[in-house]
Amino acid sequence: MDLTKIASLGLSVGIFCFVVWLVRERRLREKYALLWLCTSVFVILLTVSRHILEVAALAIGIYYPPSLLFLVGVLFLLLVAIGHSVTLSRLSEGNHNLAQEVALLRKQVEDLKEEQKAHKL
Amino acid sequence: MRILAIIPAFNEARNITAVIEDLKSFRGDILVVNDGSTDDTAAIAKSLGAEVVSHPFNLGIGGTVQTGLRYAYEHGYDMAIQFDGDGQHRGDQIFKIVELVQKGEADLVIGSRTLPGGYKMGITRFIGSRIFHCLIRCLAGKAIHDPTSGFRCYGKQTIRLFSRFYTDDYPEVESIITAARNGLRVVEVPVLMRGRLSGHSSITRRKSAYYMLKVTLAMVVDAMRGRDLVGES
Numbered sequence: 001m002d003l004t005k006i007a008s009l010g011l012s013v014g015i016f017c018f019v020v021w022l023v024r025e026r027r028l029r030e031k032y033a034l035l036w037l038c039t040s041v042f043v044i045l046l047t048v049s050r051h052i053l054e055v056a057a058l059a060i061g062i063y064y065p066p067s068l069l070f071l072v073g074v075l076f077l078l079l080v081a082i083g084h085s086v087t088l089s090r091l092s093e094g095n096h097n098l099a100q101e102v103a104l105l106r107k108q109v110e111d112l113k114e115e116q117k118a119h120k121l
Numbered sequence: 122m123r124i125l126a127i128i129p130a131f132n133e134a135r136n137i138t139a140v141i142e143d144l145k146s147f148r149g150d151i152l153v154v155n156d157g158s159t160d161d162t163a164a165i166a167k168s169l170g171a172e173v174v175s176h177p178f179n180l181g182i183g184g185t186v187q188t189g190l191r192y193a194y195e196h197g198y199d200m201a202i203q204f205d206g207d208g209q210h211r212g213d214q215i216f217k218i219v220e221l222v223q224k225g226e227a228d229l230v231i232g233s234r235t236l237p238g239g240y241k242m243g244i245t246r247f248i249g250s251r252i253f254h255c256l257i258r259c260l261a262g263k264a265i266h267d268p269t270s271g272f273r274c275y276g277k278q279t280i281r282l283f284s285r286f287y288t289d290d291y292p293e294v295e296s297i298i299t300a301a302r303n304g305l306r307v308v309e310v311p312v313l314m315r316g317r318l319s320g321h322s323s324i325t326r327r328k329s330a331y332y333m334l335k336v337t338l339a340m341v342v343d344a345m346r347g348r349d350l351v352g353e354s
Contacts, residue, residue, distance in 0.1 A: 096180060096289065100188045103154075103174045104195070 008047045016040040039076065122223060124149030125198040126215075127189030128171070129182055130206035134160040141169045143212035144204065152192055153206070156185040162206075182271075183292035187283060190275065194284040201275045210272045214312040218274040221308055228279045228305035231265060231297070232272035232312035249333060253294045256337065260344040261301035265309050268294045272312060279305055288339060291332055295339045302344065 019036045022028035046053050046069065057065040126144055130137055130153050137153065144151055153166040157179040167173045174188060186203055193201040200222050204210050214232060221227035246269070253268040271293055275283065282303055288295050301307050 096184055099176050099178060099180055100184065100191060103176045103188055104192060107172070107174045107192075 005047060009044065012040050012043040012047060016044070035080070122199040123197070124200045124202065124219070125189070125193045125196070126151045126202045126204050127186060127193070128153045128166075128204050128206045129156060129185035129189065130154065130158065130162050130166070131156040131179065131182075131185070132158045132160050132162060133206040134158070134162045134165055136208045137162055137165050137206055138169065139208055140204070140206055140210075141166060141171055143208075145212070147212055147215060149200075149202075150198075152189055154185045154189045154192075156180055156182075181289045183287055183289040186271075186292065187287040190280050190287065191284045193275075193280050198280065199277050201280050203271055203273045203275070205271050209314050211313060211315060214272070214314075215274075217310050217312050218272065221310070222274050222276045226306070227308040228276040229297070229300045229307045230274040231267065231270050231307070231309045232274075232314075233265075233267035233270055233309045234312070234314055245329060249329060252333065253336065256340055257294070257297055257301075260340055261298050261307075263297070263301050263307055265297055265307065267309065268297055272314065276305075291336050294336050295343060298340050298343045302346070 016037060019028065019033050019040065023030060023033045050065075053065045053068060057063070057068040060068070062068045062071070124147075126147055126149055128137075128140060128151065133140070141151060141153075151171040153163070153171045153173045155163040155166070155173055155175040157176045163173050163175050174192060176185070176188065180188070189203070190201060200219065202215060202219065204212075204215075210232070218230045218232045221230050250267060250269060254264070254266060257263055257265050257268055279300055282300065282305065283296065286299060297307055
């Protein structure tokens with residue numbers, strides 16, 4: 001095993017453990033963790049056997065195998081970013097509706113309180 | 122017919138008294154939607170006898186107007202008027218925008234400055250308005266000369282539609298498309314307006330490029346959507 005291999009293996013295992021730790025600490029939801037765990041497993045596999053990468057790269061016509069790694073990495077990050085934008089839009093929509101609902105309900109509560117006060121007097 | 126005047130207000134403590142005073146002759150209820158103001162806007166409005174709804178934080182003009190429309194919808198109002206909290210709109214012009222909705226001849230009436238009898242706007246705003254004017258004509262088949270005007274009257278159908286679908290930022294132009302595409306009758310009438318009393322427009326020169334792009338994108342996407350009201354009674 002050469003040094004690069006050990007370093008990248010260490011890094012991927014490190015990320016894997018970090019993600020597990022984040023979930024354990026309830027800082028990351030399982031739903032999102034799954035994606036990251038799969039990625040690190042994928043990277044670990046590629047590191048352990050460079051052969052897989054070479055076969056895959058040649059199969060789709062890429063002659064320098066590591067660039068397949070970059071391609072997959074960039075595409076993956078792109079998808080994650082779009083996914084996050086969608087989640088963000090959904091969250092801000094919910095936030096927006098909640099704020100309006102809170103405002104309208106607070107008004108209703110205040111009106112009811114005043115009505116009650118008037119009845120008591 | 123029950124009418125609600127919706128006043129969106131964000132830190133308008135200096136103007137809100139004059140605005141509510143201006144609405145003295147208005148026969149309807151007044152609702153101030155306080156968009157997370159950090160000054161006394163809400164307290165002042167309440168002390169003047171207006172109904173007040175307060176957002177827990179700032180939502181922007183679209184969300185604020187929508188809160189008012191949701192209130193109007195939930196309380197069964199027949200008409201809602203949008204009346205800016207910065208003093209640009211004049212209470213004595215309300216009858217002009219209300220008339221057609223009252224008669225049942227329009228669902229959304231826009232009080233316009235550029236029609237004969239209106240007032241002159243700045244050059245940047247004029248160019249922007251022209252571009253929107255053309256876009257609206259292409260996408261909705263309507264000629265609206267002052268699409269960014271926030272002086273409006275909403276009929277019952279429109280209240281229902283907008284209480285569900287309304288944009289957060291820069292909603293004026295987009296809402297015209299939404300309404301027209303849902304088969305609502307959008308009409309423009311000339312009104313008189315004042316210059317603003319105090320404070321600044323939400324659209325600065327720096328933001329106007331973003332404004333144009335965002336609204337254009339929203340309008341085109343909106344035109345690609347189906348009708349939101351289909352299948353409802």
